Amino acid sequence: MRRNKKSLLAVVTAGAVAVTNPWAGVPAQAAGATAASDYDFVAKIEVGVPGASDARGCSGALVRAEWVLTSAACFARNGVPLANDVPPLTTTITVGRPDLTTGTGQVLTATRVVSRSDRDVALVRLNRAVTGLTPIVLGDTAPAVGEVWRIAGYGRTRSEWIPTHQHAGDVTVESAASAPSVRLTNTRDVTVCRGDSGGPVFREANGRQLLMGVATSSGQAGCLGAGEDAPTGVVSTRVDDLNDWIDASTSTPLRPRIDFNNDGNADIAGHNANDDMLLFAGDGKGKLRDAGLMWPSGGQWRGFHAITAGDFNNDGNTDIAGHNANDDMLLFAGDGKGKLRDAGLMWPSGGQWRGFHAITAGDFNNDGNTDIAGHNANDDMLLFAGDGKGKLRDAGLMWPSGGQWRGFHAITAGDFNNDGNTDIAGHNANDDMLLFAGDGKGKLRDAGLMWPSGGQWRGFHAISS
Numbered sequence: 126m127r128r129n130k131k132s133l134l135a136v137v138t139a140g141a142v143a144v145t146n147p148w149a150g151v152p153a154q155a156a157g158a159t160a161a162s163d164y165d166f167v168a169k170i171e172v173g174v175p176g177a178s179d180a181r182g183c184s185g186a187l188v189r190a191e192w193v194l195t196s197a198a199c200f201a202r203n204g205v206p207l208a209n210d211v212p213p214l215t216t217t218i219t220v221g222r223p224d225l226t227t228g229t230g231q232v233l234t235a236t237r238v239v240s241r242s243d244r245d246v247a248l249v250r251l252n253r254a255v256t257g258l259t260p261i262v263l264g265d266t267a268p269a270v271g272e273v274w275r276i277a278g279y280g281r282t283r284s285e286w287i288p289t290h291q292h293a294g295d296v297t298v299e300s301a302a303s304a305p306s307v308r309l310t311n312t313r314d315v316t317v318c319r320g321d322s323g324g325p326v327f328r329e330a331n332g333r334q335l336l337m338g339v340a341t342s343s344g345q346a347g348c349l350g351a352g353e354d355a356p357t358g359v360v361s362t363r364v365d366d367l368n369d370w371i372d373a374s375t376s377t378p379l380r381p382r383i384d385f386n387n388d389g390n391a392d393i394a395g396h397n398a399n400d401d402m403l404l405f406a407g408d409g410k411g412k413l414r415d416a417g418l419m420w421p422s423g424g425q426w427r428g429f430h431a432i433t434a435g436d437f438n439n440d441g442n443t444d445i446a447g448h449n450a451n452d453d454m455l456l457f458a459g460d461g462k463g464k465l466r467d468a469g470l471m472w473p474s475g476g477q478w479r480g481f482h483a484i485t486a487g488d489f490n491n492d493g494n495t496d497i498a499g500h501n502a503n504d505d506m507l508l509f510a511g512d513g514k515g516k517l518r519d520a521g522l523m524w525p526s527g528g529q530w531r532g533f534h535a536i537t538a539g540d541f542n543n544d545g546n547t548d549i550a551g552h553n554a555n556d557d558m559l560l561f562a563g564d565g566k567g568k569l570r571d572a573g574l575m576w577p578s579g580g581q582w583r584g585f586h587a588i589s590s
Contacts, residue, residue, distance in 0.1 A: 172200065
């Protein structure tokens with residue numbers, strides 16, 4: 126009697142996650158054994174905080190610069206896939222880092238999950254576009270019995286609960302019926318284990334890979350912790366017939382960085398003359414369509430020196446960080462509906478932000494979390510790295526010390542040179558606009574004019590990006 130295959134979801138520490146999987150059942154036999162691999166398009170997905178009871182690990186494939194394809198079960202809530210929603214738990218996605226002990230590649234966060242209703246497949250949107258890595262090409266021809274494919278992922282292996290290196294192995298197509306899933310055979314030397322769920326299943330020839338499916342379940346044969354009698358066999362959910370869906374789902378541009386009401390349009394938040402915080406909602410056509418309070422009225426923003434916006438707690442909503450009258454840095458978390466729902470310290474209290482001239486927000490160190498850059502009382506530029514939970518975890522110089530930012534009137538952040546790193550634009554003491562290019566590691570590597578010199582920014586009160 127054939128034994129049911131098990132879900133490939135993994136608790137990030139180890140063990141199983143109970144998710145009902147309707148795409149199960151399979152037999153055995155294949156080619157080359159599982160071994161270390163170096164495919165830049167393979168993604169490691171960590172849903173939740175590693176070690177937490179509700180955390181889980183999966184694998185996936187970069188299919189667009191802003192999107193990863195994986196198993197819908199990775200993000201299921203009570204066994205039900207997310208149709209089109211923000212992830213239920215903070216999710217970190219690492220791409221371009223086959224060896225997880227290195228600092229190569231990029232670490233991003235998931236902002237939205239779009240799942241199919243007819244099969245175990247989901248697209249996961251990243252908080253920014255990946256640069257310098259090539260997504261895998263989508264296959265568009267049906268599988269054929271006897272073909273040898275590859276499966277890659279970061280799941281458990283024969284000897285490691287939590288591997289530090291990506292791995293891949295060969296499998297053979299056993300069934301190729303016109304169904305949403307394909308049955309694959311593997312030997313006990315080709316381990317497809319917990320944590321490999323959602324990993325890419327692909328054709329490979331002459332160094333070119335074509336994505337055919339995502340790993341869904343397996344018998345766990347050869348996996349650490351599985352019994353000696355664990356069966357071989359793997360189920361892959363097909364994606365070769367989903368090109369149109371993937372194209373349609375990934376064709377919309379990234380949501381604006383400052384979108385307080387999650388309508389896809391960029392908004393403006395303003396600290397007014399009554400010391401209230403107002404939202405001016407954008408209409409997507411270059412106009413602001415209405416204004417409303419983001420926080421209870423009554424002058425509660427009196428004495429605030431500066432504000433900046435970003436998703437500091439990685440919940441998919443835009444927040445406001447504010448330097449208040451006590452010279453503390455507070456987080457006002459956005460609710461995604463244009464309101465701010467609570468406030469808390471981002472950095473220890475005690476007036477440690479006294480004398481700061483300006484602040485701006487962005488992901489300066491490419492760790493997937495929003496940071497704050499600040500022009501301090503000594504006229505130096507400091508990076509306060511965000512932890513993705515609404516706090517700032519450390520501080521360091523972004524540019525050599527010595528008061529080189531003296532006289533700067535304003536700063537703002539963005540990727541102005543389209544290299545994938547966050548930069549700073551600054552209105553300097555000579556009333557010129559300078560670009561300080563970010564290096565993606567929390568430093569600024571050079572400076573140059575963004576607009577002809579000659580003091581043409583004289584009299585400007587503020588800048589934004």
